[in-house]
Amino acid sequence: MAEVILRTENLKKAYATKSGKPHEAVKGITMDVKKGEIFGFLGPNGAGKSTTINMLTTQLISTSGDIYIDGESLVDNPAKARQKIGVVAQHNNLDRGLTARENLIYHAMYFGIDKDVANKRADDLLEKFGLTDRQHDYVKTYSGGMAQRLKIARAIMHEPEIIFLDEPTTGLDPAYREILWNQMLELNKEGTTIFLTTHYMEEPEQLCDRVAIVDKGEMQAIGTVDELKAMMPTNNIVYLRLKDMKEAYTEQAKELPGIDDVTIQDGVLQLYTSEKHPDLNAILNWVNELGTTLEDIRLSQVSLNDVFIYLTEDKKEMKGAE
Ligand SMILES: Nc1ncnc2c1ncn2[C@@H]1O[C@H](COP(=O)(O)OP(=O)(O)O)[C@@H](O)[C@H]1O
Numbered sequence: 001m002a003e004v005i006l007r008t009e010n011l012k013k014a015y016a017t018k019s020g021k022p023h024e025a026v027k028g029i030t031m032d033v034k035k036g037e038i039f040g041f042l043g044p045n046g047a048g049k050s051t052t053i054n055m056l057t058t059q060l061i062s063t064s065g066d067i068y069i070d071g072e073s074l075v076d077n078p079a080k081a082r083q084k085i086g087v088v089a090q091h092n093n094l095d096r097g098l099t100a101r102e103n104l105i106y107h108a109m110y111f112g113i114d115k116d117v118a119n120k121r122a123d124d125l126l127e128k129f130g131l132t133d134r135q136h137d138y139v140k141t142y143s144g145g146m147a148q149r150l151k152i153a154r155a156i157m158h159e160p161e162i163i164f165l166d167e168p169t170t171g172l173d174p175a176y177r178e179i180l181w182n183q184m185l186e187l188n189k190e191g192t193t194i195f196l197t198t199h200y201m202e203e204p205e206q207l208c209d210r211v212a213i214v215d216k217g218e219m220q221a222i223g224t225v226d227e228l229k230a231m232m233p234t235n236n237i238v239y240l241r242l243k244d245m246k247e248a249y250t251e252q253a254k255e256l257p258g259i260d261d262v263t264i265q266d267g268v269l270q271l272y273t274s275e276k277h278p279d280l281n282a283i284l285n286w287v288n289e290l291g292t293t294l295e296d297i298r299l300s301q302v303s304l305n306d307v308f309i310y311l312t313e314d315k316k317e318m319k320g321a322e
């Protein structure tokens, strides 16, 4: 079995609120991240991703639970954990009044790295991230893309075992997203474990070795993308947008030939089927009988986003049944 670089056990965070009733943002997350993997921590806004990553990177103190970095308690010894982790925050937290090179060197000094080693490493990283020509310019003159590259370079100055990125691609245009992903993949090839959060469901599908799906502070599922997809009742979904959507259609659609389950999401009916070529005529006839207008029909294989919707829909149904 692969070695574990990060483990959390029943990790919780409750924020104090004005009302006096604490807000439970993270409700007991237990997970393992293996050495050398690209691990995606997925969930919608407000799921508790930043709260979790901030605890994992010693920026926020947990309410309870344990965090182990390379087998050692981060809670007991945050300074030691910090040597093994690199952090790329979502916002620009570079020192804007320093040059790019100074940002890297000061970071290395904080970690007690020998000056010659730090200089050599700064040379390498500035080159690698295409910043050599601009290394003596103040960071305040940097474009967003350059600053993002420098943030990553700084995060790996002390050669961490694992690098954490909170929503690294949010707000980036597609071309730059691809560049960033290539940088991640290259770092990972060199042996660095990557832990990233994202609310985009499409990216991890191709790039992450394993993903965790969180919602409302709770772990919904963890595994490879294929394992998660296998949690779905079927492999295919027919998406149906009707002019006058009614909740009652959900139950009716379950009676259609070959349809195993039906949910409704953002006003779109989702008909789950294990048939690669479901009987679309039967579906169209049913829509005709309803006397409503078909606005859109689409057939596709399940995606990670569907898994997420299914898992969270499921819970709503369970709650409704209580
Ligand atoms: N400092 C804070 N004080 C109180 N509540 C917070 C604080 N930070 C986040 N929250 C709340 O905790 C929940 C999780 O937030 P967050 O971890 O930022 O989620 P995500 O990163 O997945 O969008 C949200 O309901 C959010 O409003």
Ligand SMILES: [Mg+2]
Pocket (backbone or CB within 6 Å): 049, 050, 051, 166, 167
């Ligand atoms: Mg966040």
